[in-house]
Amino acid sequence: MRRVIAKEEWTMVDPFEVRTKLGIELAELWGEKFECAYQEIEANLEKTLTLYKKINARELFKTMMRSQVETGMPYLWFKDTSNRANPNSHEGYIPGGNLCQESWSNVSPGKEAHTCNLNSLNLANLEDGELAEFCVIAVRLLDNTIELTCPPFEDSKTHNLKYRTIGVGAMGLADWLAKNKRYYRDLDTISHLFEDIGYYCTKTSMELAKERGEYPAFAGSSWSEGKLIGAKPVEWFLENAHSKERWQQLSLDIQKYGIRNSHITAIAPNTSSSLVQGCTASILPCYSRFFYDKWAKGTVPIAPPFIRDSFWFYPENKTLNQQTVVKAVATIQKWIDTGISMELIFNLNQGVYFPDEPERSIKAKEIFETLVMAWQEGCKAIYYIRTVQRDSFKEADETCTACAN
Structure with a gap:
């Protein structure tokens, strides 16, 4: 990404030639080791390697971005960011994200396959004082799931039992x-909420380790070294948390008792399940304060549950500057x-993001800046890119959305 920002070149190489002539398996590397290997590869162009092509990194990124705007894909997964937060780097590395870009861990082809064990807290139904109990139930439910279900193939079972990866998520943040x-x-409010979720879920996994034992790969993990969420040292939590002391104690408890699950939290898109739950999807703003969801069996009117009493506290994602979303996701x-x-x-559409310039519409440069910002702010992935197409958005002049109140 640094070369994208600097408008420098990426070197495209043949991985087989690199593997056989230089002994480098580039796909298995990340961070500083990847950079060193990449520089070694570029130093051997024309000397040892003959199959390569140089391309402007930003132009290639623009090609991907154009496809995202037209089709929603490809998804972006930031390998270095994700692997820096990997608590199990002593056992391997994370090669990529899952289909929905929220759950991943170490894998080993033919031996260990990552399995998504996920659920979500419905924040719309959350009342004061209930969060800790909800988190305990969610973590215990997923850990029980690993014990009670039968994975579809042996690699999944092996991975489940070795890492006990789960993902407690959330829906209904809006x-x-x-x-x-x-x-x-x-x-700040969002950060405090998800700090509590992270703490309660992590503490529950520690308590489970007291009862049932730590996950088998715990020894040597960042958890065993006293590091906490995202393999961050406890000092980070003492500096950034709003309830600092509890993190210090949790770090000590994990070193003493272990932790039951190597990964504990992951936030899924919940686009369909949130409809069943009667809340907004995932941690995103509502798409619109009122709209019709059309699907194979009919059309369903959709409105947020608290629209009557909290109309103006529901920003519409279809008109919201997406850098606001990126900042919220990075905070979470x-x-x-x-x-x-x-x-x-x-x-x-014209004028949506620029009320003082009614003829102006968003430019490719501004979409590019938003995607780069996601990487810079520490987001680990970008799932679908969706667009509201021109002319399919405008309502009649006499329409007043406030009347829905």
Whole structure:
């Protein structure tokens, strides 16, 4: 990404030639080791390697971005960011994310396959004083799932028992904020909420280790060294948490008793399940305060649950500057040890993001800056890129959305 920002070149190489002539398996490396290997490869162009092509990194990124705007894909997964937060780097590395870009861990082809063991807290239904209990139930439920279910093939079973990876997520953040008369840009409130979720879920996994034992790969992990969520040292939590002392004690308890699950939190997209639960999807703003969801069996009217009493506290994602979403997701990511399915919606109509310039629409440069910002802010992945196409958005002049109140 640094070369993308600097408009420098990427070197495209043949991995087989690199493997056979230089003994480098580039796909298995990340961070500083990747950079050193990449520089060695570039130093051997024309000397040892003959199959290569240089291409402007930003132009290639623009090609990917154009495909994202047109089709929603490819997804972006930031390998270095994700592996820096890997508590099990002593056992291997994380090669990529799952389909929805929120759950991943070490894998070993033919031996260990990552399995998604996920659930979500419905924040819309959360009342004061219930969060700790909800987190305990969610973690215990998923740990029990590993014991009670039969994975579809042996590699999955081996991975489940070795790492006991789970992912407690959340849906209905937009509803929780609206119910509490808070705005989506209130990053301190969001941070405090997900700090609590991260703490309660991690503590529950530690308590489970007391009862049932630590996960088999615990020894040598960042957890065993006293590091906490995202393999961050306890000093980070003492500096950034709003309830500092509890993190210090949790670090000591994990070193003493172990932890039951190597990964504990991950936020799925919940686009369909949130409809069943009667809340907004995942941790994103509501798409619209009112819209019709069309699918194979009919059309369903959709409105957030607290729209009557908290109308103005529901920003509409279809008109919201997506850098606001990136900042919120980056804030939440600090307290989530795996990933977050972050969908971005860009409205291509004129005047949406620029009320003082009614003829201006979003430019490719501004979409590019938003994607780069996601990497810079520490987001681990970008899931679907969605667009509101031109002319399919405008309503009649006499329409007043406030009348829905």
